[in-house]
Amino acid sequence: TNQTMSGKVALVTGASSGIGEAVALALSAAGARVAVGARRVDRLDVLAQSAPGEMLALRLDVSDQSSVRAAVAATIERFGRLDVLVNNAGLMLTGLIDGADTAEWERMVGTNLLGTMYMTHAALPHLLESKGALVQLSSTSGRVANAGGGVYAATKFGVNAFSESLRQEVTAHGVRVVVVEPGFTATELTDHISDPASRAMATQLATRMRTLRPDDVAAAVLYAVTQPAHVSVNEILIRPTDQT
Numbered sequence: 341t342n343q344t345m346s347g348k349v350a351l352v353t354g355a356s357s358g359i360g361e362a363v364a365l366a367l368s369a370a371g372a373r374v375a376v377g378a379r380r381v382d383r384l385d386v387l388a389q390s391a392p393g394e395m396l397a398l399r400l401d402v403s404d405q406s407s408v409r410a411a412v413a414a415t416i417e418r419f420g421r422l423d424v425l426v427n428n429a430g431l432m433l434t435g436l437i438d439g440a441d442t443a444e445w446e447r448m449v450g451t452n453l454l455g456t457m458y459m460t461h462a463a464l465p466h467l468l469e470s471k472g473a474l475v476q477l478s479s480t481s482g483r484v485a486n487a488g489g490g491v492y493a494a495t496k497f498g499v500n501a502f503s504e505s506l507r508q509e510v511t512a513h514g515v516r517v518v519v520v521e522p523g524f525t526a527t528e529l530t531d532h533i534s535d536p537a538s539r540a541m542a543t544q545l546a547t548r549m550r551t552l553r554p555d556d557v558a559a560a561v562l563y564a565v566t567q568p569a570h571v572s573v574n575e576i577l578i579r580p581t582d583q584t
């Protein structure tokens with residue numbers, strides 16, 4: 341079996357479904373000890389039981405700084421170190437800007453952007469110590485904005501800017517920053533869209549193409565974090581072949 345992550349410790353946010361769950365399992369299968377965080381702890385418990393290696397389930401709300409600090413502390417307490425942080429927790433509440441429910445904007449900014457920043461801030465001292473890696477789940481929406489996805493794109497553009505700044509700050513210390521930008525991936529992400537037109541569009545898109553699967557994105561993450569220490573894979577843009 342492939343044990344390329346043996347001896348390493350990873351923390352994956354938003355691991356209760358979709359891409360985060362696939363990433364956690366891939367890291368575990370590669371030999372890492374993995375802490376997984378999300379709000380739906382029941383699902384994390386099931387995941388931890390089915391994982392090929394040691395897995396720690398943590399109640400985590402990335403938009404809450406005290407929850408973030410507690411999750412990082414619990415990971416260190418249990419495993420003694422942190423080599424890889426995967427900032428995956430996110431939500432996409434698409435819809436037009438005109439007439440939008442601005443509470444949805446606050447949730448997206450609080451989770452996708454501030455949540456990523458809080459997690460990074462809390463984990464960074466440990467990543468500097470281990471000369472570890474930080475993986476940011478951005479999106480194709482971190483590179484191109486479209487009508488109906490303005491605020492979601494703003495959070496992902498923000499993640500990309502924050503990550504490039506961080507890369508310049510920490511690369512000389514041996515910490516690698518990886519931005520992963522998937523296109524349409526079949527997950528629960530679109531189930532939470534409240535705007536009926538946006539949700540119908542997403543559902544229709546999924547039926548018209550061979551979407552990415554969470555495992556496809558997990559393979560990209562695993563590739564980036566298993567390179568030798570002198571190789572820094574900074575950006576991976578990965579789309580379904582059928583997506584224009």
Ligand code: NDP
Pocket residue numbers: 353354355356357358359360377378379380381400401402403428429430431432451452455477478479480521522523524525526527528529530
């Ligand atoms: P899912 O909805 O399946 O997963 C989202 C995860 O984020 C869940 O585990 C959810 O867990 C968690 N989450 C949401 N809010 C919080 C919070 N406040 N604190 C902690 N965890 C939270 O969607 P995906 O797997 O598709 O999304 C994962 C990431 O990938 C997101 O950042 C998304 O933007 C990005 N992405 C997805 C694409 C796609 O097409 N699916 C394309 C490009 C990027 P819980 O509710 O239990 O807290």
